[in-house]
Amino acid sequence: MTATPAPIAVALDAPDLATAVGWAEAVGPYVSTVKVGLELYLAHGHDAVRRVRGASGGRDLFLDLKLHDIPNTVAGAARSVADLAPAYLTVHASGGTAMIRAAAEALPQTRITAVTVLTSLSEADLDAVGLAGPALDAVRRLAVLSVEAGARALVCSPREVAAVRAAVGPDIHLVTPGVRPAGAALGDQTRVATPEQALADGADLLVIGRPVTAAADPGAAAAAIAAALAG
Numbered sequence: 003m004t005a006t007p008a009p010i011a012v013a014l015d016a017p018d019l020a021t022a023v024g025w026a027e028a029v030g031p032y033v034s035t036v037k038v039g040l041e042l043y044l045a046h047g048h049d050a051v052r053r054v055r056g057a058s059g060g061r062d063l064f065l066d067l068k069l070h071d072i073p074n075t076v077a078g079a080a081r082s083v084a085d086l087a088p089a090y091l092t093v094h095a096s097g098g099t100a101m102i103r104a105a106a107e108a109l110p111q112t113r114i115t116a117v118t119v120l121t122s123l124s125e126a127d128l129d130a131v132g133l134a135g136p137a138l139d140a141v142r143r144l145a146v147l148s149v150e151a152g153a154r155a156l157v158c159s160p161r162e163v164a165a166v167r168a169a170v171g172p173d174i175h176l177v178t179p180g181v182r183p184a185g186a187a188l189g190d191q192t193r194v195a196t197p198e199q200a201l202a203d204g205a206d207l208l209v210i211g212r213p214v215t216a217a218a219d220p221g222a223a224a225a226a227i228a229a230a231l232a233g
């Protein structure tokens with residue numbers, strides 16, 4: 003077990019609970035956080051969250067449900083997961099100020115984490131959905147709006163993290179998916195950087211899924227990334 007686990011949230015995007023529990027056990031010694039997202043939560047719910055958290059050795063919980071609805075509904079959804087005491091709960095920043103505030107008020111102990119612009123989206127994708135202009139402009143605008151509404155963490159790509167840090171200051175946790183060790187397959191991610199670069203640019207927590215969980219030995223993959231970050 004490493005003395006200080008690395009600031010990594012491993013995305014436990016597994017089709018079944020047994021696989022997710024195995025990954026959580028393997029990576030728990032090396033990482034600070036485990037992330038449960040829609041694939042696992044929608045199939046197995048609260049029980050899955052408790053099981054993987056236990057298997058990880060009690061690492062912090064990042065509950066990635068990307069809530070996006072009217073404020074009353076989002077507040078209710080946030081209350082529905084209060085007993086899991088997540089350190090982070092995601093909402094889509096584009097849901098707007100009142101929605102983010104409703105989540106923050108419903109779950110004051112949790113860092114409501116606003117997802118700015120998905121790391122899978124390219125500049126061309128943004129054009130197509132009517133968000134013309136550099137991704138950075140939209141990310142920065144949504145970041146500032148979210149923090150003003152009570153978000154205490156933000157998700158952006160590692161390419162934008164330095165600019166977002168400059169815009170929101172030191173107290174907001176910046177979380178970056180779209181992290182790929184050099185040479186790793188990008189999959190569906192487009193706005194990416196290496197773990198070392200993301201951390202150097204000011205990220206507090208790196209979300210990493212397939213580079214760890216698709217490896218032959220997920221524990222060894224997590225340990226290698228953690229060691230690279232420590233070095």
Ligand SMILES: O=C(O)c1cc(=O)[nH]c(=O)n1[C@@H]1O[C@H](COP(=O)(O)O)[C@@H](O)[C@H]1O
Pocket residue numbers: 013015039066092117119120121122157158179180181189191209210211212213
């Ligand atoms: O909110 C997230 O965690 C998230 C936001 C985002 O913009 N991009 C993104 O990839 N994610 C999540 O981060 C994880 C990335 O997984 P890999 O691409 O396998 O490393 C997945 O669980 C995504 O759902």
